[in-house]
Structures are given as structure tokens and as C-alpha cells.
Ligand SMILES: Nc1ncnc2c1ncn2[C@@H]1O[C@H](COP(=O)(O)OP(=O)(O)OP(=O)(O)O)[C@@H](O)[C@H]1O
């Protein structure tokens with residue numbers, strides 16, 4: 001069996017983490033884990049952690065580190081036989097240190113996208129709350145306007161995707177992410193990608209990962225070519 005591969009993707013809101021994670025998961029047969037999706041599942045299932053997390057999310061706050069680690073680390077510990085890509089965790093240095101004590105990461109992708117692009121994308125983002133599926137009226141519109149492609153349920157715009165909220169979310173991201181990015185840089189596993197379009201960044205990420213997970217990429221590219 002080939003070596004297991006563990007990666008994290010970081011970037012400000014709207015930087016394309018979800019979009020790129022889906023492509024990576026498909027191309028390299030990794031499991032895509034998203035902290036936001038995992039929280040939404042817990043909220044929908046009314047778990048103790050979900051109920052607690054909701055009180056923070058509803059106020060536009062980050063869920064406290066100890067709640068996040070208690071929720072996510074056992075999940076990762078269960079995944080001993082899987083290669084995975086984590087999106088949305090760690091977000092703070094305390095979370096990064098907790099993750100560090102659970103597993104060794106192979107690689108961290110950090111997305112660096114201009115502010116104007118982020119603002120534009122977020123204002124055009126529509127989501128299907130139950131599944132976390134994300135659309136954009138220009139980039140990847142739903143097949144039927146205002147409806148999720150799979151369930152046909154209505155799409156919504158998130159409160160915190162309004163222009164006024166975006167500036168403070170971005171500032172907040174920068175403050176918290178900097179020490180995490182510095183930590184991964186010092187470990188020599190950080191790979192930073194800059195640009196305004198996922199389609200342009202994707203080939204670089206694809207070729208980097210092909211060198212890191214060659215055995216998986218060869219099998220998968222024969223069957224599932226992507227742009
Ligand atoms: N690692 C984390 N630490 C603390 N809170 C988190 C974490 N991950 C998610 N959350 C909480 O869940 C909410 C939804 O997360 P999700 O990743 O879906 O969206 P987001 O980060 O706000 O926006 P975007 O998807 O645009 O980056 C966050 O706003 C935050 O309150």
C-alpha cells in the first residue's frame with residue numbers, strides 16, 4: 001500500500017479552499033474533510049458539540065479551540081487508513097499545536113488571493129446550507145437559478161458574505177493565520193499559491209501533488225481526467 005498522505009489547505013474566506021479541495025479529492029482520491037461541513041453536520045444532528053458550536057457560529061464568532069479539537073481530533077484518529085485533506089482546520093496556533101500532537105502533516109497549501117477578488121467572489125457566493133455545496137453566479141452557477149443541483153432545495157447567501165462583514169473577517173483571518181503559516185513554513189511543509197483564479201492556480205497544485213503522491217495520481221488520472 002502507498003504511504004498515507006495528510007495535507008491542510010489554508011486561505012482567507014472566499015480564497016477557493018472548498019473549490020480546490022474538491023478537485024484535489026477527486027484527482028488524488030483523498031478524503032476531503034471540512035471543519036465547516038463537520039460543524040454543520042453536528043448542528044443538524046443536534047450533538048452536544050453541535051449545539052455548543054452553533055451559539056458561536058450564529059454570533060459570527062469562531063468556535064473555541066477546545067471545542068474544535070475535541071470534535072475533530074477523534075475524527076482524524078479514526079482515519080488511520082485514509083489519506084486526507086483538511087479544509088478549515090487548524091485556524092489558530094492552538095489548533096495547529098493540537099493537530100501536531102496527533103499526526104504528522106506532509107504538506108500545507110496556503111492560498112494568497114487579492115482582497116478585491118475575495119470581496120467580489122463572496123458577494124456572488126450562494127450556498128446550499130444542508131450540504132455545504134457552494135456556487136457562484138459567474139464561476140460555477142447552479143443548473144437552475146437559486147436551486148441546489150442535487151437536492152433542488154433553495155440556495156441562500158450567507159449573512160457574513162455581505163461586503164461590510166468581509167473586511168473584518170479578512171483582518172481576523174490574517175491575524176490568526178499568520179503564526180500558523182509561520183509554523184508550517186518553519187517545518188518546511190508550506191506551499192503558497194497566489195493568483196486571482198482557481199483555474200490558473202490549479203495546474204501548479206496538481207503538479208506539486210503529483211510529485212508528492214505519484215502512485216495515487218497515476219491510477220486516478222487514467223480514469224478521471226480533469227482540466
Ligand atoms: N477551525 C475552526 N475553528 C473555529 N471555528 C471554526 C473552525 N472551522 C469552522 N469554524 C466555524 O464554523 C463557521 C463556518 O465555517 P466554514 O469553514 O464553512 O466557513 P468560513 O470559514 O466562515 O468561511 P469560508 O468558507 O468563506 O472560509 C466559521 O465561520 C466558524 O465560526
Ligand SMILES: O=c1ccn([C@@H]2O[C@H](COP(=O)(O)OP(=O)(O)O)[C@@H](O)[C@H]2O)c(=O)[nH]1
Nearest residue numbers: 014015016017018019121125135136139198
Ligand atoms: O476561481 C474561482 C474560485 C472560486 N470562485 C467562487 O468563489 C467563492 C468562494 O470559493 P470557496 O467557497 O471555494 O472558497 P473558501 O471560502 O472555501 O475558501 C465560491 O462562490 C466559488 O464558486 C470563483 O468565483 N472563482
